[in-house]
Amino acid sequence: MTQSILVIGGSSRIGQAIAQQCGSFGAQVSVISRQPAPLETGWFWYQDALQSDDSSQACIEQALAQQPDTIVICNGVLHDADAMPEKTIRQLDSTQLAQRLHSNVVIPAQYLRHLFRYLTRTPQVKVLVLSAKVGSITDNQLGGWYSYRMSKAALNMLVKNLSLEVRRLNPSACIVAVHPGTTDTPLSEPFQSNLPQGQLQTAEQTAQRLLKVRDGLTPAVSGALLHWDGSVLPF
Numbered sequence: 001m002t003q004s005i006l007v008i009g010g011s012s013r014i015g016q017a018i019a020q021q022c023g024s025f026g027a028q029v030s031v032i033s034r035q036p037a038p039l040e041t042g043w044f045w046y047q048d049a050l051q052s053d054d055s056s057q058a059c060i061e062q063a064l065a066q067q068p069d070t071i072v073i074c075n076g077v078l079h080d081a082d083a084m085p086e087k088t089i090r091q092l093d094s095t096q097l098a099q100r101l102h103s104n105v106v107i108p109a110q111y112l113r114h115l116f117r118y119l120t121r122t123p124q125v126k127v128l129v130l131s132a133k134v135g136s137i138t139d140n141q142l143g144g145w146y147s148y149r150m151s152k153a154a155l156n157m158l159v160k161n162l163s164l165e166v167r168r169l170n171p172s173a174c175i176v177a178v179h180p181g182t183t184d185t186p187l188s189e190p191f192q193s194n195l196p197q198g199q200l201q202t203a204e205q206t207a208q209r210l211l212k213v214r215d216g217l218t219p220a221v222s223g224a225l226l227h228w229d230g231s232v233l234p235f
Ligand SMILES: NC(=O)c1ccc[n+]([C@@H]2O[C@H](COP(=O)([O-])OP(=O)(O)OC[C@H]3O[C@@H](n4cnc5c(N)ncnc54)[C@H](OP(=O)(O)O)[C@@H]3O)[C@@H](O)[C@H]2O)c1
Pocket: 008, 009, 010, 011, 012, 013, 014, 015, 032, 033, 034, 035, 073, 074, 075, 076, 077, 102, 103, 104, 107, 130, 131, 132, 133, 179, 180, 181, 182, 183, 184, 185, 186, 187, 188
């Protein structure tokens, strides 16, 4: 069980549920988010409104004072006020694609770069980067959602690459990408009506599942893309 957790992208519905559950077990909770701190959480909260290289470095440095044994990166955007995911390549817009790559890959990569030194020096540290099954190239039978799928596939490569680099210096670390399962959050909200019965989880259920995955992580799976039940998904 985690004693100290850092949740990055901590305004995420799933991230909030993870923070709440860890807090209720007595773990120390630190959050980095673009959003300002809500009132009275009892968590360490570092607002990174700019998400610049300097601001993210400063937030990471402050958050590492709590010596997290677990780090969860939640940043991910599927749709926003300007665009829904593409059904066909004819809807692909290069500005939107660049924005999805930025929020889904560049931002996690920036935080992970600033975490690198800590990851190489902290025994048994665990990092869960929230990805998506739709980012698996092997699993893709449906097509569509170009920008989101491409950005999550790239995120999976980031995790794999980093796991290899960290392993050389700290073989006890474990860094994984995880598919949280379809969860009732603003991200999935427009796509919930056609889901098979029972597929939609609450953020609390997903947080429980992810913390169970966290507890079962070993260095042997470092670099993998995991399903919410802890099984390995194909890249
Ligand atoms: N919900 C699902 O069904 C589902 C399924 C598969 C995968 N996922 C993945 O799970 C993770 C958490 O998603 P959620 O469902 O909890 O979504 P959510 O509640 O909509 O949270 C959105 C997250 O993305 C960050 N974000 C939003 N706009 C951003 C931007 N422009 N640049 C950088 N970061 C930005 C937010 O960080 P701030 O705290 O800084 O605002 C927050 O962490 C995401 O990576 C998502 O892809 C979710």
